[in-house]
Amino acid sequence: MNIDNNLSRMWEGCLQNDRKQQEALYRALAPKMLAVCMRYANDRDEAQDILQEGFIKMFNNVHKYRGDGNLEGWIRRIMVHTAISRYRKLKPMVLVEDMAENDMDSGASTNANNLEVNDLMKLVQQLPQVYRSVFNLYAIEGYSHQEIGTKLGITELLSRTTLYRARNILKEKLMQLTSSERYCLAG
Numbered sequence: 001m002n003i004d005n006n007l008s009r010m011w012e013g014c015l016q017n018d019r020k021q022q023e024a025l026y027r028a029l030a031p032k033m034l035a036v037c038m039r040y041a042n043d044r045d046e047a048q049d050i051l052q053e054g055f056i057k058m059f060n061n062v063h064k065y066r067g068d069g070n071l072e073g074w075i076r077r078i079m080v081h082t083a084i085s086r087y088r089k090l091k092p093m094v095l096v097e098d099m100a101e102n103d104m105d106s107g108a109s110t111n112a113n114n115l116e117v118n119d120l121m122k123l124v125q126q127l128p129q130v131y132r133s134v135f136n137l138y139a140i141e142g143y144s145h146q147e148i149g150t151k152l153g154i155t156e157l158l159s160r161t162t163l164y165r166a167r168n169i170l171k172e173k174l175m176q177l178t179s180s181e182r183y184c185l186a187g
Helices: 002-015 019-038 044-060 071-090 117-125 129-140 145-152 156-176 179-186
Strands: none
Touching: 002 019, 002 071, 019 044, 019 071, 044 071, 071 129, 071 145, 117 129, 117 156, 129 145, 129 156, 145 156
16 A cells, blocks of 8 residues: 555656656666566666666656556556557567577486476577567567557468467477476576
């Protein structure tokens, strides 16, 4: 409850264009939002660029938040939209059929049930950009294939196909991990 009161106070300051409250809101939410941005970026620097761009958009549009939903969720959606917009502008969406150069050295098949969320996210991070975007939007953000198609400028069928391929790539990577590779992922 105290955190919600602090966020509410910071948000009221943002509505008044109070720079100190904007900075406080940024500091409070930046770590969580950076984690969201990391799912769409190729590296931490790119994620930080998306984060900065997202916060700028948010601060420029504070008046658009109506208050009928979760403030943190609204800001999260801005970060996701910013990441998607960035990729639509900068990079053409190209499906990658041959993953051979990205595959890990094959080893004995292992049971990947002991992997933690961070380990799985590192594997997702290795997916080509379009696969990673579709996977994140569907599996993590909860968008429908129709919504994904609209956001990424692809067909609903292509969204479904891309998700299917992304899942298969992830399954293959999980099967190829040896115990030592799982240990290295965690470290």
